[in-house]
Amino acid sequence: MLLTCPNCETVFRIDSERITDGGQPVRCSVCAHVWQAEPPMLVPEADPGEMRSAVGAVLTPLIILVVVLGIAIGAVTQRATITAYVPGLIGVFDRAGLAVQPQTDKLQIVDLKADYAGDTLRLRGKLMNRSAVYAHAPSLEVTILSASGDPLGSHVIQPDDSVIRPAMASEFFTQLVLGEGLEPTVTVTMRADPVAGSSF
Numbered sequence: 001m002l003l004t005c006p007n008c009e010t011v012f013r014i015d016s017e018r019i020t021d022g023g024q025p026v027r028c029s030v031c032a033h034v035w036q037a038e039p040p041m042l043v044p045e046a047d048p049g050e051m052r053s054a055v056g057a058v059l060t061p062l063i064i065l066v067v068v069l070g071i072a073i074g075a076v077t078q079r080a081t082i083t084a085y086v087p088g089l090i091g092v093f094d095r096a097g098l099a100v101q102p103q104t105d106k107l108q109i110v111d112l113k114a115d116y117a118g119d120t121l122r123l124r125g126k127l128m129n130r131s132a133v134y135a136h137a138p139s140l141e142v143t144i145l146s147a148s149g150d151p152l153g154s155h156v157i158q159p160d161d162s163v164i165r166p167a168m169a170s171e172f173f174t175q176l177v178l179g180e181g182l183e184p185t186v187t188v189t190m191r192a193d194p195v196a197g198s199s200f
């Protein structure tokens, strides 16, 4: 290493091994000036802060990717609920090949009532949302069975509302013209037809 005397500016070449880590007094052989010589600059070690930011530069996109994936997976598995709140997203899922189906296990048909007016059967009831979140109302299939259990026909109806709020019910109503003298059994079941997206 080279040492320069701060007094006379004479430059000396000395073995850097001779200067201890903490520095060491040296004496100029030209002007007899004594000063504290510092050891040569060591190669600076990586700053831990820089290490962290380098790790962060790799990890941050990974974490963002995991979070985005998590949201995407959650959005796919929860799409029935999400689209019950935001029906505009039904079309987005549809275009991705992910049909939105009503979660019929969260719903219950209640207050089913039937009465006759002549040969017309009037059927009304409610579709109750038993969950704590909005739910799509499924199509309902009304099936008529004869007293002997033979199917006489069925048709599909829609409840009044397309989305049912938590702990609320949507009413449905239908009329069926039946032949004279029949004593049919009418059943109403929920269908798993995909929910139709809005067409605007």
Ligand SMILES: [Zn+2]
Pocket: 005, 006, 007, 008, 009, 010, 028, 029, 030, 031, 032, 033
């Ligand atoms: Zn000197």
